[in-house]
Amino acid sequence: MTAPSASLLSADLSLSLYKTLYMTRRCEETIVRIYPEDNMKTPMHMSMGQEAVSVGVCRAIGGNGDVIASYRSHATYLAQTEDHGSFFGELHGRTNGTADGKSGSMHLADIPKGMLGSTGIVSAGIPVAMGAAFANKQKSPGRVAAAFFGDGATDEGVFWETLNASCAMKLPMMFVCEDNDLAVHTRKSERQGFNSLVEVVRKYKCDVYEDDTNDVESIYALTRKAIEKMISSGQPAFLNIKTYRYLEPCGTMQDSDAPYRRAEEDAYWKGRDCVALQRKRLLASGLAEKDLLKVEGDINAAIEKSVAAAKAAPHPGADLLSYGVFYETP
Amino acid sequence: MTNQSLQKALSYREALNKAMHDAMAASDKVLLFGQGVNDHKGIFGTTSGLADKFGAQRLIEVPLAEEGMTGICIGAALNGAYPINIHIRADFVLLAMNQIINLAAKYKYMFGGLFDIPMMIRLVIGRSWGQGAQHSQSLQSLFAHIPGLTVIMPASSGAIVDSYAHAVQKHRGTVISFEHRLMYDLTFERDHEPEVLGKTPFSQRRVRAGTDVTIVSTSIMSLEARRAADWLADRGISCDVIDLHCVSHIDHDVIMKSVGRTGRLLVADTSWLPYGVSAEICRIVCQNDPGALKAPVVSLGMAPAPCPTAKALEDIYYPNLTTLTDSIATLVRGKNHGIDLPHERSMADVYKRFKGPF
Numbered sequence A: 001m002t003a004p005s006a007s008l009l010s011a012d013l014s015l016s017l018y019k020t021l022y023m024t025r026r027c028e029e030t031i032v033r034i035y036p037e038d039n040m041k042t043p044m045h046m047s048m049g050q051e052a053v054s055v056g057v058c059r060a061i062g063g064n065g066d067v068i069a070s071y072r073s074h075a076t077y078l079a080q081t082e083d084h085g086s087f088f089g090e091l092h093g094r095t096n097g098t099a100d101g102k103s104g105s106m107h108l109a110d111i112p113k114g115m116l117g118s119t120g121i122v123s124a125g126i127p128v129a130m131g132a133a134f135a136n137k138q139k140s141p142g143r144v145a146a147a148f149f150g151d152g153a154t155d156e157g158v159f160w161e162t163l164n165a166s167c168a169m170k171l172p173m174m175f176v177c178e179d180n181d182l183a184v185h186t187r188k189s190e191r192q193g194f195n196s197l198v199e200v201v202r203k204y205k206c207d208v209y210e211d212d213t214n215d216v217e218s219i220y221a222l223t224r225k226a227i228e229k230m231i232s233s234g235q236p237a238f239l240n241i242k243t244y245r246y247l248e249p250c251g252t253m254q255d256s257d258a259p260y261r262r263a264e265e266d267a268y269w270k271g272r273d274c275v276a277l278q279r280k281r282l283l284a285s286g287l288a289e290k291d292l293l294k295v296e297g298d299i300n301a302a303i304e305k306s307v308a309a310a311k312a313a314p315h316p317g318a319d320l321l322s323y324g325v326f327y328e329t330p
Numbered sequence B: 001m002t003n004q005s006l007q008k009a010l011s012y013r014e015a016l017n018k019a020m021h022d023a024m025a026a027s028d029k030v031l032l033f034g035q036g037v038n039d040h041k042g043i044f045g046t047t048s049g050l051a052d053k054f055g056a057q058r059l060i061e062v063p064l065a066e067e068g069m070t071g072i073c074i075g076a077a078l079n080g081a082y083p084i085n086i087h088i089r090a091d092f093v094l095l096a097m098n099q100i101i102n103l104a105a106k107y108k109y110m111f112g113g114l115f116d117i118p119m120m121i122r123l124v125i126g127r128s129w130g131q132g133a134q135h136s137q138s139l140q141s142l143f144a145h146i147p148g149l150t151v152i153m154p155a156s157s158g159a160i161v162d163s164y165a166h167a168v169q170k171h172r173g174t175v176i177s178f179e180h181r182l183m184y185d186l187t188f189e190r191d192h193e194p195e196v197l198g199k200t201p202f203s204q205r206r207v208r209a210g211t212d213v214t215i216v217s218t219s220i221m222s223l224e225a226r227r228a229a230d231w232l233a234d235r236g237i238s239c240d241v242i243d244l245h246c247v248s249h250i251d252h253d254v255i256m257k258s259v260g261r262t263g264r265l266l267v268a269d270t271s272w273l274p275y276g277v278s279a280e281i282c283r284i285v286c287q288n289d290p291g292a293l294k295a296p297v298v299s300l301g302m303a304p305a306p307c308p309t310a311k312a313l314e315d316i317y318y319p320n321l322t323t324l325t326d327s328i329a330t331l332v333r334g335k336n337h338g339i340d341l342p343h344e345r346s347m348a349d350v351y352k353r354f355k356g357p358f
C-alpha cells in the first residue's frame, strides 16, 4: 500500500472527504452484496475504484456548480448529492427513487443539488454540461458546470465539438476525463491515433490539469485550482484524472482474470486504493481508529436504512407510466 | 422455398455466429466492424472464434465513433468490401443516422445509379429487464421510412442464416438488421421454420395458417403470436400468423390475401404504434381494400413513453402473452369472449427461463 502524503487540508475537510468516499464505496459494496437478491432490476455500471475522481471534484465544486455524469454514475451522483436514500430507491425501481424508479442506475439526477443527469449514451452528456455552463455564465456568474466522462467518450466527435465550442465561447466548463484506459475491454492504444490526449487538448484555449495519484485530496486541490483559474480567466478547464475500474464494465462481478486485464496494473491500483489511502492518512494524522470505526459504523447503518426504506417503498403504479412524456397534449 | 442452409437446431446466437462465419468464409471482402467484435465476449458470442479463423485484420475493433465508422463502412463498400457494422444496442446507431440516411440510402440514386452500397448494419434490440430508455429501443420504422434501405427483423435461426447469406452474397444495397436480445438463447428447430412466402429469404413468412384472424407480427412478437395462436387453437380460434421479417419491403398480396380470408387484423410490433409498422400495415389494407375488414384493426406495441426501468412499469409497458391472447380473442369473439387466458405478465422473465425449442 502506497503511503499517503500528509494532508494539506483542514482536518475537518480531510475527514469529510473520507466520509463521502467511504459512503460511496460502502453503497457499492452493498450493491455487490444484495444484487443477487434480484430486487434491483437495472444494469449496474460500478464506480468502484474510481470514486476519488467524483468525490474530489464534486467537493471542490462545493455546491456552486452543476454536473453531468456518464452511465457510470454512482460515485458522481452520491458525491454531488450525498443522498443514498433516493439512490437505493431508484435502483430498486421504487417511488422513493430519483425518478419514481423509472430511470434505474444509468439516469440519476437531482436538479436542486446540481446533478443534471447521467446518460447511457457515451459522450451524450458532455454538450449538455456545456449548455449548463452557458446558462450559468449568463445568469449565475461564478457557477461552473462539469461533465464527467471516460476516456472512451473522447473517441466521440461530440466530445471534440464541445471542447472546441466551449473554448471558442469561453465558458466556465470543466471537462473531467475519468481515464481508466478502457472502453469496455478495449484500451486507448487500440482506439486512439495519438499518444496523449492531454497534449492534444493543450492546443485548445483551455487550461489543462493532470492527476494520477488516485488521492482524493490531490484531486480536490487540483480541481479547486482549476475552478479558481476558470473563473478568473473565463477559459474552460480540462482535467485528465487517471484511475482504475475494479469491477467488470457492466455488472457487479470481479473480472480480474478476463484477458484484457493486466495483473500488474490491477495490483498497482489496488495498492493505492482511494478509500484505503485516505483512511491511512487520517490515522497517520492522529485520528483514533475507534473514532473512525464509529464514523464508518454510522454510515453503514444509514445505508442499511436506505436499503430497507427502498425495499419497503411502493412500486410505481400504472398512472406513472406516461407521466413526464413530453408533451402529452400540446 | 425451403431452408437449405440450416442443417440442425441452432440457437439464435449460434445462428448469428454461423451467419458471420459463413459470410467471411464465402468472401474475403467481408469485414466486421464494431466496438467489441474482437474482445473476449465477441458481441454476445456472435463473433467469437472468427479472428482465429479469418485473421484479426478482418474483425476491426473500432473507436467509439458511430457516425465516422458508418461513413468508413460506406466508403469501403463503394470500394469493393462488404462491411458488416455491429452495434450491441440499436440505440447507439442513432449517432450514425446522418451517414445512413443522407448517404448510404441515397448514394446509388444521387449518382444516377453508379454505385451500390452493399453492407449490413447489425443492431441489437436490448430489451431485457431494466434496460430503460436508452438501451432497449426498437427503431425499425425510423429506417423503414427511408427509401433506399432494407430493414429486416429475423425471428428465427433460419431467418438469420438465410437472410444474412442473401444479404451478403446477393443483395447490393444496405441492409439494416434488428436482432432481438430476448431471442439470443432460444433454439429454433429446422422443421419448425416458418414458410417463406416469396422469392427471397427477405420475404414475409407464415408462422401458422388460420382462418379467423390475421396477425401480422415482427421480431419476437412473431414468437408471442405463435404462442397465443397455439393457446387459442385449443379453444376454437384459428389464427393466421405472418412474420413480417422485412419491414421495409412488404408484399401487399401476402397481407391482403390473409386479411381477405379472415376479415380481421391484429398487428403486434415490438415498437411504438404511431407512424410505425402497425400504421404501415393499416395503410396497406386501407389502400388495397378497406372493405376486407369485418372489424376495426387492433394494434399492440410499446406504450407511448420512453421505456421505464422499474419492473412494475416495464411489465405493463410491453404487451405480454395475456394481453395479446385477450386482444385476439376479443377481436374474434367480442369483449365477453369467455376464453380463459394464459397467465403471463412478463415476457422478459419467460424468455430468460424458456429456451425453446421453437
Ligand SMILES: Cc1ncc(C[n+]2csc(CCOP(=O)(O)OP(=O)(O)O)c2C)c(N)n1
Binding pocket: A070, A072, A120, A121, A122, A123, A149, A150, A151, A152, A153, A154, A178, A180, A182, A183, A184, A249, B035, B064, B066, B092, B095
Ligand atoms: C454512443 C455509445 N456507443 C457505445 C456504447 C456502449 N458502451 C457503453 S460503455 C462503453 C465504453 C465507454 O468507455 P469510457 O467512456 O472510457 O467509460 P468507462 O466505461 O470506462 O467509464 C461503450 C462503448 C454506448 N453506451 N454509447
